[in-house]
Amino acid sequence: xxxxxxxxxxxxxxxxxxxxxxxxxxxxxxxxxxxxxxxxxxxxxxxxxxxxxxxxxxxxxxxxxxxxxxxxxxxxxxxxxxxxxxxxxxxxxxxxxxxxxxxxxxxxxxxxxxxxxxxxxxxxxxxxx
Numbered sequence: 001x002x003x004x005x006x007x008x009x010x011x012x013x014x015x016x017x018x019x020x021x022x023x024x025x026x027x028x029x030x031x032x033x034x035x036x037x038x039x040x041x042x043x044x045x046x047x048x049x050x051x052x053x054x055x056x057x058x059x060x061x062x063x064x065x066x067x068x069x070x071x072x073x074x075x076x077x078x079x080x081x082x083x084x085x086x087x088x089x090x091x092x093x094x095x096x097x098x099x100x101x102x103x104x105x106x107x108x109x110x111x112x113x114x115x116x117x118x119x120x121x122x123x124x125x126x127x128x129x
Contacts, residue, residue: 034080034110034111034112035082035110036109036110037082037083037084037085037086037109037110038080038081038082038083038084038109038110039057039080039081039084039090039107039108039109039110039111039112039113040078040079040080040081040112040113041078041079041112041113041114041115042073042076042077042078042079042114042115043055043073043077043079043114043115043116043117044077044114044116044117045099045116045117045118045119046119047119048077049073049075049077049078050073050077050094050096050099050117051073051074051075051076051077052072052096053072053073053077053094053095053097053099053117054070054071054072054094054096055070055071055072055073055079055081055092055093055094055115056068056069056092056093056094056095057069057070057081057084057090057091057092057107058090058091058092059088059089059090059091061087061088061089062085062087062088067085067088069081084109086109088108089106089107089108090106090108090109091104091105091106092105092106092107092113092115093105093115094115094116094117096117097126098119098120098123098126099117099118099119099120099126100118100119100121100125100126102115102116102117
């Protein structure tokens with residue numbers, strides 16, 4: 001004899017689904033959280049969040065000629081430059097297809113830095129960057 005799920009089973013299933021969704025969202029936020037050795041944020045342009053663009057952090061303040069780290073934004077324009085060596089200020093900027101290189105913004109590890117990308121005015125101009 002099979003048993004039909006009753007109201008109690010349905011409420012339990014909805015509760016479990018809500019918990020799993022909330023937990024997954026919390027875990028995702030923690031993975032993109034900016035720690036003391038990271039720089040992270042969101043890249044947007046006039047078109048909204050910029051997915052798949054490079055975010056570059058560069059410094060010459062570590063006793064080397066140049067140190068750079070490059071990451072790519074996710075589908076919501078979020079980026080995280082993790083585990084940057086301490087003791088230096090970094091210049092951070094955005095580069096991507098169809099964009100003009102953004103201005104370089106100074107930042108230190110532990111900073112949340114939202115960046116603005118500029119869409120190239122023409123396809124020809126985009127090809128020059």
